[in-house]
Amino acid sequence: MISAAQKNPIDPAGDVASDDYERRRQAALDRYRILDTDAEVAFDDLAKLASTICGTSSAVISLVDRDRQWFKARVGCARTGTARSESLCDHAIRSPRSVMEVRDLRRDPRFAGFASVREDGTVFYAGAPILSADGYPIGTICVFDASPRTLDDGQRQALAALARQVQHLMALRNLLGEQDSQIRDAERDRDELERKHENLRQLARHDPLTGLLNRVALNELMSRPDVRDWMRQNDYGLLLLDIDHFKKINDRYGHLHGDEVLRAVADVVRASIRTGDFALRYGGEEVLIILPSTPSAGIREVAHRIRRRIGGLQLGHPLTVSMGMAMGNAGSDPREVFKRADQALYRAKAWGRDQLASDTD
Numbered sequence: 001m002i003s004a005a006q007k008n009p010i011d012p013a014g015d016v017a018s019d020d021y022e023r024r025r026q027a028a029l030d031r032y033r034i035l036d037t038d039a040e041v042a043f044d045d046l047a048k049l050a051s052t053i054c055g056t057s058s059a060v061i062s063l064v065d066r067d068r069q070w071f072k073a074r075v076g077c078a079r080t081g082t083a084r085s086e087s088l089c090d091h092a093i094r095s096p097r098s099v100m101e102v103r104d105l106r107r108d109p110r111f112a113g114f115a116s117v118r119e120d121g122t123v124f125y126a127g128a129p130i131l132s133a134d135g136y137p138i139g140t141i142c143v144f145d146a147s148p149r150t151l152d153d154g155q156r157q158a159l160a161a162l163a164r165q166v167q168h169l170m171a172l173r174n175l176l177g178e179q180d181s182q183i184r185d186a187e188r189d190r191d192e193l194e195r196k197h198e199n200l201r202q203l204a205r206h207d208p209l210t211g212l213l214n215r216v217a218l219n220e221l222m223s224r225p226d227v228r229d230w231m232r233q234n235d236y237g238l239l240l241l242d243i244d245h246f247k248k249i250n251d252r253y254g255h256l257h258g259d260e261v262l263r264a265v266a267d268v269v270r271a272s273i274r275t276g277d278f279a280l281r282y283g284g285e286e287v288l289i290i291l292p293s294t295p296s297a298g299i300r301e302v303a304h305r306i307r308r309r310i311g312g313l314q315l316g317h318p319l320t321v322s323m324g325m326a327m328g329n330a331g332s333d334p335r336e337v338f339k340r341a342d343q344a345l346y347r348a349k350a351w352g353r354d355q356l357a358s359d360t361d
Contacts, residue, residue, distance in 0.1 A: 001258045006240055013073055015309045019219050021213070023138065024136060025136040025138065026066060027156030028132035028133075028134055028136035028138055029063060029064070029065065029132065029136075029138040029139070030175070031132070032132070032170050032173070032174055033174065034063065034072060034173065035063060035070055036070065037072070039072075039073065040072075040073075040173075040338070041171055043061055043072050043073035043166070043169065043266075044073045044075070045082055046061065046073065046141065046162055046165060046166055046169070047059045047060060047061050047073040047074060047075045047141070048075050049162060050067070050075075050141050050142075050158075050159060050162050051075045051143055052078065052095075052141050053155055053158045053162075054126065054143040054151055054155045054157070054159060055149075055155075056076075056124070056143040056144060056145040056172060057076045057144075057145050057146060058074075058075060058076035058143065058145065059074070059075045059076070059077075059141070059143045059144075060073065060074040060075070060077050060141075060142055060144065060155065061073040061074075061130075061139065061140075061141050061166055061324075062081075062087070062140050062141075062142060063128075063138055063139035063318075064087060064089055064090050064132075064137075064138065064139050064140075065084070066082060066084070067082055067083065067084050068081055068082065068087075069081050069083075069087040069089050069090060069139070071082055071141075075298070075316060077245045079116070079120070082115070082116065082272075086114045086115055086116065087127050088100075088102075088105075088111060088114070088116070088127065088142065088144075089112065089127050089139060089140040089142055092127035092128075092129055092140045093110075093129050093137035093139070093140065094137075095129075095139070095230040096129040096131060096136075096137035097129075097154075097157045097339055098129075099126055099127065099128045099151075100125075100126065100127050100129075100140075101125070101126040101150070101151060102124070103124060103150055103157070104123055104124070104148040105117045105122060105123055105124070105125055105146050106123060111125075113263055114349045116144075116302070118233075121146050122144050122145075122146065122307040123144060123145060123146055123147055123148055124143075124144055124145040124146075124147065124148055124251060125143075125144045125145075125266075126142060126143050126151050126156070126159060127140035127141070127143075127159075128140055128141055128156075128159040128160045128162065128163035129143070129163060130163045130166045130167050130170075131163075131164075131167055132167070133167070136186050137275060139166075140163065141159065141162050141163045141166055143159065160311065167268055184331065192204030204310055205217035207218065207280075207281040209259055209262055209263065209281075209291075210262055210265075210266035210281050210283040211261055211263075211266060211270075212266050212269070212280055213278060213279065213280040213281070213288065213316045214280060214281055215280065215282060215349070216278060218280050218282070218288070221278070222334065228334075230292075230331075231328060231330050231334050232330065232331055232332075233331075234292065234293060234330055235294075235295075235325055235327065235328065235329055235330060236290065236291060236292045236293065236294065236327075236328045236343065237290075237291040237294045237295075237296070237298070237299035237325060237326070237328065238288065238289070238290060238291075238325065238326050238327075238328065238338060239288070239289040239291065239299060239302065239303055239306075239323055239324070239325050239341065240282070240286065240287075240288055240289075240323065240324045240325075240338075240341040240342055240344070240345045241265075241269070241286065241287040241288075241289065241306065241321050241322075241323050242262065242285060242286050242287040242321060242322050242323075242349070243262075243265060243319070243321055243344055244248050244319075244320045244321060244322055244349075244353040244354060245353075246258065246261070246284070246285040249317070249319075253316075253317070257315075260343045261315060261319065262281075262285065264310075264313050264315065265287065265310060265319075266279070266281070266287070266318075267286055267308055268310050268313070269289065269306060269338070271309070272305045272306045272309060273289060273291070273302060273304060274291075276292060276295075277289065277290065277291050277306060278290040279293070288338075289302070296325075296327055296358075299325050299327070300325070300356065300358075302304050303323050303325060303356045304356065306321070306323070307320070307321055307323065307354070307355075307356065320353060320354035321354070322348040322349050322353045322354065322355060322356075322357075323345065323348060323355075323356045323357070324342060324343065324345030324346070324356075324357050324358075324359075325341060325344055325356060325357070325358045325359065326340035326358070326359035327340035327359065340359035341359065343358065343359065344357040344358055344361065347361065
């Protein structure tokens with residue numbers, strides 16, 4: 001809860017020029033995150049309204065920063081700000097409960113030497129302090145002219161009312177900014193969550209050792225209606241690969257080396273198939289390769305390429321694979337095609353391993 005002192009920090013008997021007060025005043029301004037932002041129509045409109053109501057040639061919405069005053073909106077004014085040491089508005093915020101009005105700046109020793117008076121020809125000034133939500137004066141909405149003049153009571157009251165509207169507009173701007181930030185954070189969190197979910201999906205669909213797809217991915221693939229329809233209407237080939245004497249490799253060289261062999265075989269398979277083909281680790285040392293729209297000769301070429309490259313691996317011992325192939329035709333049952341590839345693999349092993357057997361052999 002905000003105390004009465006926080007709501008009204010300006011004590012007429014207090015020292016608004018103290019260092020502590022100035023730190024709190026500056027912090028109040030900084031919380032609006034408005035300094036050096038682009039022009040905005042809503043602020044420009046308030047400045048135009050101030051100039052029209054007061055009948056002056058110029059008006060600005062000025063925010064008093066640490067060492068400068070900066071103009072958020074300006075009408076009939078070429079400057080974008082001044083040093084705080086030559087800021088009329090800095091004087092206006094020292095009496096934050098009233099409109100500061102100077103009929104002729106040239107005759108006021110406080111301001112006669114300011115560049116805005118000497119160089120720009122500013123003669124008349126009136127500024128209504130803009131208070132932060134917690135009561136600190138952070139700037140003014142002010143009007144000025146090139147000839148002496150005096151505002152009437154209605155104009156002074158209108159200028160003070162416009163200062164309050166500037167404060168409300170700044171508060172609304174902050175609120176919208178916070179909401180935008182929350183929306184961006186929510187979108188970023190959602191994107192991060194989706195990325196993590198996708199990573200988990202990828203992990204669930206890939207064998208962690210070889211990086212190949214796994215049987216979960218195969219089941220997911222075969223459950224898709226579009227894939228089933230495609231396989232019923234098109235030709236494709238299956239290759240089933242088995243590493244020869246893999247158990248002996250594990251027993252002789254250890255399971256860590258066995259893992260290295262599996263990764264090396266997977267790398268060869270990945271490098272030997274096309275984009276659009278699928279390679280899955282189907283069992284312990286078995287790899288299933290699905291080759292859509294590939295004729296028998298093309299499947300044999302892929303199989304011999306894989307066998308040749310595996311035979312050339314530098315693993316400290318010879319390595320061979322046995323392979324079975326089968327063709328799937330339009331209308332054939334994929335389970336039956338896989339069964340034929342498995343039977344062909346069995347024949348390749350029975351014939352001495354390190355070879356390719358086909359379901360037509």
